[in-house]
Amino acid sequence: MAFLDTQPAPLGDDPGNDPYAEFRSSHPREVLALLRELRDSSTPVALSSPSGVGLGATVWTVDGDRGRIAFDVEPGDPQLPGLVEANELTAVAYLDSVKLQFDLQGLVLVRSPRATALQGRLPACVYRFQRRAAFRVRTLERGAPVARLRHPSLPDMPLALRILDISIGGCALMLPEDVPPLPPGLEMGGVVLDLDTDTLLDVTLRIQHATSVHGKVNGLRLGCELLRLDSGSQRTLQRYIDQTQKRRRLLSLD
Numbered sequence: 001m002a003f004l005d006t007q008p009a010p011l012g013d014d015p016g017n018d019p020y021a022e023f024r025s026s027h028p029r030e031v032l033a034l035l036r037e038l039r040d041s042s043t044p045v046a047l048s049s050p051s052g053v054g055l056g057a058t059v060w061t062v063d064g065d066r067g068r069i070a071f072d073v074e075p076g077d078p079q080l081p082g083l084v085e086a087n088e089l090t091a092v093a094y095l096d097s098v099k100l101q102f103d104l105q106g107l108v109l110v111r112s113p114r115a116t117a118l119q120g121r122l123p124a125c126v127y128r129f130q131r132r133a134a135f136r137v138r139t140l141e142r143g144a145p146v147a148r149l150r151h152p153s154l155p156d157m158p159l160a161l162r163i164l165d166i167s168i169g170g171c172a173l174m175l176p177e178d179v180p181p182l183p184p185g186l187e188m189g190g191v192v193l194d195l196d197t198d199t200l201l202d203v204t205l206r207i208q209h210a211t212s213v214h215g216k217v218n219g220l221r222l223g224c225e226l227l228r229l230d231s232g233s234q235r236t237l238q239r240y241i242d243q244t245q246k247r248r249r250l251l252s253l254d
């Protein structure tokens with residue numbers, strides 16, 4: 001079973017007819033243990049609304065007695081008001097090779113002089129999926145690959161978006177904050193993945209979700225699905241992934 005890295009799995013609303021029931025942890029003690037592990041490890045959590053708006057956060061507190069969970073969020077994040085208004089979010093995180101997913105409801109934004117927290121009710125269950133079979137490789141900083149395209153809303157604006165990571169099924173792009181947004185669900189043809197001097201791929205991408213990123217460069221991390229990739233392009237991409245993985249291993253030995 002394979003899902004995009006931070007893309008929520010398409011779970012049903014009927015617990016009695018849940019196709020992923022075998023992956024569901026619903027015992028309160030087990031749910032608390034998983035959430036506390038996320039808290040103690042400061043694992044990044046991707047929060048997203050049904051409309052695809054999202055941001056990155058970390059678990060701040062897990063209160064089993066009150067049935068509440070709080071996330072540490074950036075107070076000035078432009079995505080934050082939309083998430084609070086949605087009042088229903090999906091959280092996705094990774095613990096080693098396991099993908100965790102759970103729903104959040106009853107959202108409240110709590111501000112203090114030192115921090116801003118997004119609170120919600122403890123989830124009734126947590127889904128645990130084995131990490132996808134398609135290996136995802138984080139690209140190298142030196143000679144970083146880019147996706148070249150024209151902005152769909154502004155054809156005169158050429159874009160060269162940094163590729164943060166890539167797999168045989170999708171990639172993550174960095175959209176700087178000074179570039180007009182690209183909404184989830186948008187399908188973009190004529191995209192050229194400029195991976196290195198020997199590897200150029202013409203592809204079609206569909207944006208699955210967008211998550212705020214704060215660091216050296218602020219902006220949105222766009223999780224994209226690769227559509228209709230032919231067999232030749234798949235082989236070329238797989239070779240690039242294998243070579244990048246080998247280079248990372250060599251760099252780790254330096």
